[in-house]
Amino acid sequence: MACVVVPDENRVISDNGEITAFLKPFGIWHERWELAERVSPSAPAEEILAAYKPEIDRLSAAGGYITADVMQVTPETPNLDAMMEKFKSEHTHSEDEVRFILRGAGLFHIHPDNGPVFAIQVEAGDLINVPKGVRHWFNLCADRNIRAIRLFQNPAGWTPQYVEAPVSGRYQPLCFGPTYLGGQGNAPAGRLGEPVDNRLKV
Numbered sequence: 001m002a003c004v005v006v007p008d009e010n011r012v013i014s015d016n017g018e019i020t021a022f023l024k025p026f027g028i029w030h031e032r033w034e035l036a037e038r039v040s041p042s043a044p045a046e047e048i049l050a051a052y053k054p055e056i057d058r059l060s061a062a063g064g065y066i067t068a069d070v071m072q073v074t075p076e077t078p079n080l081d082a083m084m085e086k087f088k089s090e091h092t093h094s095e096d097e098v099r100f101i102l103r104g105a106g107l108f109h110i111h112p113d114n115g116p117v118f119a120i121q122v123e124a125g126d127l128i129n130v131p132k133g134v135r136h137w138f139n140l141c142a143d144r145n146i147r148a149i150r151l152f153q154n155p156a157g158w159t160p161q162y163v164e165a166p167v168s169g170r171y172q173p174l175c176f177g178p179t180y181l182g183g184q185g186n187a188p189a190g191r192l193g194e195p196v197d198n199r200l201k202v
């Protein structure tokens with residue numbers, strides 16, 4: 001389940017309903033989808049997309065998303081470090097960044113126009129969007145392992161646009177868990193990687 005941290009206020013929000021309410025004013029949706037029994041998180045992309053078709057269709061109708069795919073990274077992913085570098089600096093996109101986490105975990109930091117930076121740790125079963133134009137950055141957690149459904153309004157446009165005077169360097173990319181609690185320094189940085197499965201029309 002997701003967790004929200006506001007580092008500058010030493011605030012942690014772990015209740016699912018409170019997280020959804022906290023994120024809503026920023027235009028960020030957070031939903032929990034049931035993972036169990038319908039399909040294995042490790043199933044081929046086609047099976048994943050078929051199993052979640054009702055949810056994908058609902059989101060697509062609401063948000064104008066035209067394609068969906070399944071991405072994954074593991075510590076063995078080629079060029080993972082270079083991929084990670086690309087998205088750990090504060091940036092925006094010209095379309096929404098919509099992710100449903102199938103496996104693993106990751107950390108989005110959001111830099112709103114009004115209010116302090118906050119972090120959202122997403123885990124399996126979490127759906128989240130970062131609206132277009134919202135400043136953010138992303139890190140993998142220490143295990144460098146994540147698999148997610150991605151939705152796109154315009155796949156060609158989904159590239160990072162780096163902001164001037166980024167604040168991302170001020171915040172440690174620490175996921176919850178032993179690394180965070182133990183204060184053992186920075187977790188590896190990272191970002192959702194390139195698609196490894198076929199993209200399907202939705």
Ligand SMILES: [Fe+2]
Nearest residue numbers: 087093097136
């Ligand atoms: Fe992004």
